[in-house]
Amino acid sequence: MVNAQLPITTPPKYNFPLPSMHAENLQLPKQFVELSLRSLKKLENTQQMSKRNSENSSLINENSKIDFPRLIRLKPNQTSTPVMAIDVSSIKIGETETGLLLAIRGAIIWKHANRYQYLRIGPFPFHIYEENKNLISSILRNHSQLAQFQDFTIPNSFYIQSRLTAIFERWIQTSINQITNNSLILFDGSLASGSFEHSLESITQMLRTARSNQNIILAFSKMTRLVFRGQRLTDLILKHPPPCLLKMANYFTNTRLTHFFGSVYVAKLSGANYAFRLDIDNAIPEIKAIEAVKKLLGNDLILQSYPETLRLAHIYSTFTAAEVLGIQRWISQEADLRIITKPNLRRLLFGRFGKGPEG
Amino acid sequence: MRLYKKEGSTIQIISFPSERVNKGDYLVIADSSTGKGIIVQVVEIQYANIPGFLEELLRSCNDDYSIQGEDVDPFEMSNHIRYIQDAHLLICKIRAVYSNKGPVFASSLLPSRSRAKIKKISTERLFAQKKPNIKYLANLGETTEKNQLEVDIRALDGSLNIITGKKGTGKSHISKLLTLSLVSQGAPVVILDLNSEYTGLGQDSDGKPNRFHKQIHILTPGHNLKVTLKQLKLGVMTSILVNALNLPGTSAREFRRIWRFLEQNGNLTMQDLGSAIKSWKCNQHVRDALFSRYYTILGSGLFTDDPMQAISLEDSLKKSRVGGAVVIDLRDTSTIDRLIVVEYVLGKIVELLSRWKLKAIFLFAEEAHLYLRETYWDDIVTRMRHFGVFTTFITNQPDTIRENIYRQADNLFLFNFTNEHDLETISRASKVDAETIKSIAHDLPLHHCVVLGNIVNDFPIVVKVRKLDVYAKGHTRLFFSSKTNFREVIQQ
Structure with missing residues (x-):
């Protein structure tokens, strides 16, 4: 179990609003910090890094048997309900002679007494190179309960970034779920398992905790490629006046590798012509799920159809250029690692036409 | 401090918060590879143009709706981030180029950006080459x-x-x-x-x-x-009349004649000068012009006929x-x-x-x-x-x-x-x-x-x-000044 392995002791529950929510209530995952520190130790031998193309699992599933989307009109519910949002960002800080430097940071935003508050965790620097890849992978595997997947292979250095990010994000999500109740918790992404980042057990456990604590998780996807009869899901709702939802019943079917925990909705929550995919725990009754969206409308600021808390969580976790410079300085001064600038072969070969990633 | 840019006689230097530099300070940019260096003066201090700083400000803008919170920073990176954010750009002017032969006023040297060492230089060291006589x-x-x-x-x-x-x-x-x-x-x-x-x-x-x-x-x-006319030279008096009192040329010519006449007779006094103008045979306009200047000079109080007062x-x-x-x-x-x-x-x-x-x-x-x-x-x-x-x-x-x-x-x-x-x-x-x-x-x-x-x-x-231990006079008289006792002043 992911949550059991994360060194989190459950603090006493208290109801949100969270004026007293402080860092001490969230114990940092020691292994995460240790992993970060261990990764920054210098290597003596350099080895060639192997690169693998990142696998991108597609969620596109156009099922001809799915029900026609059902429009649900919404009315804001002003009942005071805490709203929280979680987002995690990672960034490539640079390259060393032996590997890759990353930084990860998470942000939790909540609204209390009409004011937004934040808790930021990080940045955590990581040095990923050939020799410590195995170690990191094994730690990640333990955390992610990946033993159940037989096709697991050691990920390449670049792919580890997204996996570390996901592990950290899931840890924050789980921790918040444990210390709050009767709250709306907003995630960035979907409620599906199957990839390394989102294991079945970890999501099941998290949703179970949420239900027992009377929390409702609303997962917003900014990017979705889901289509219905050749039309993008998010385009279907645009002609309807906001706020409204489109319920996509029976849209997904679970497979051996992928499990969908959420009922899929398309949400258009404000006047602007934006719509997002919204996943809500399918184990809770629909009426309760819709009520949760209404409470979100009544308790959070919605701009461009997107909740402000989630937008702020993204903004607060994102790294600015100055922060990257600061982290680079920390790495060179405190970790004694030399950041090198590798030539951009695309640029060298194709000049102005050499667009795309370096290498 | 790191050398960033040189444009003409202007040098731009990046400095960090721990390096305290003020406007007007002198810096020396020493290039060990050439044994030469540049002496520059800081004429302007700006914020370094750190990329992404606007996003940083927008994220933490302080108004009524500002978002408050806490940062858990186990690696204490925030200090390093602030160090970058608070970097300054020093705009400096080249004052001299120095070599073993001493400072030369030029701006042609281009020191190495990677090897140049920049440090403050005191005015004492600045003047070391040309020490003033004690x-x-x-x-x-x-x-x-x-x-x-x-x-x-x-x-x-x-x-x-x-x-x-x-x-x-x-x-x-x-x-x-x-x-x-x-x-x-x-x-x-x-x-x-x-x-x-x-x-x-x-x-x-x-x-x-x-x-x-x-x-x-x-x-x-x-x-x-106070001076007597005898102490004065004709040239000085003519200058006063022409330059200060705008006496026309014709009248000035007549005045010179009167002056010489009085000088020859040993009667160079203000009283005799007045009498001479009065009795002098000349155009009435010239006489009027001389008279008006005479009375102005008389009224100035600068001139006296009493040698004891002079x-x-x-x-x-x-x-x-x-x-x-x-x-x-x-x-x-x-x-x-x-x-x-x-x-x-x-x-x-x-x-x-x-x-x-x-x-x-x-x-x-x-x-x-x-x-x-x-x-x-x-x-x-x-x-x-x-x-x-x-x-x-x-x-x-x-x-x-x-x-x-x-x-x-x-x-x-x-x-x-x-x-x-x-x-x-x-x-x-x-x-x-x-x-x-x-x-x-x-x-x-x-x-x-x-x-x-x-x-x-x-x-x-x-x-x-530096302060001077001298009696400060010439203060502006203030109406609301508590120090001014007008009654005392009047009595004095």
């Missing part, structure tokens, strides 16, 4: 790095100097400081004192006589500055030959009388210098536009300079001094100015670039001035002018 040292005050700025006062010799700055910034103070420094080095000084500010030079702050007491001679026109300016100046200051107190003198007095004093000085009765003289002229005729400006910087009149102009209205004066000024003592127009005027001084003047003068605190020119070896130095 005998002629004058302490001007404290530099930004808290060192005493001691300059060679001989740099004022043969120089044209300007002291300018906003009202109340300390112009008269440095002027007094320079005066006393010159006096203590045995130099003669004449001060045209518009507001009786220099009359306390011979007293300490408690009003008691100080060590300069016997060297300060205060002359008040109409009181202890004081010889020549004697006062001669006393100052071994160090002394003659203060011409013009406070209670009307505009016309002021012109007459200044014309007389300058005429007398030139006369004494041309006869080698005096070696040279340092003239301090406050707000000279109020008493100096148009043609005198050029005269002072060209002809009179050759006679040995070394002038220091003191003004809070820089546009009252002509552009050519700025161009020829050898030393400039510049106090704070905020007005762009004023700064533009001063920036015409040839001793330094306009950017330095505009940038440094704009931010100078009270009693701080930037010294430019020969006196500081052409290295502009910001100095906090």
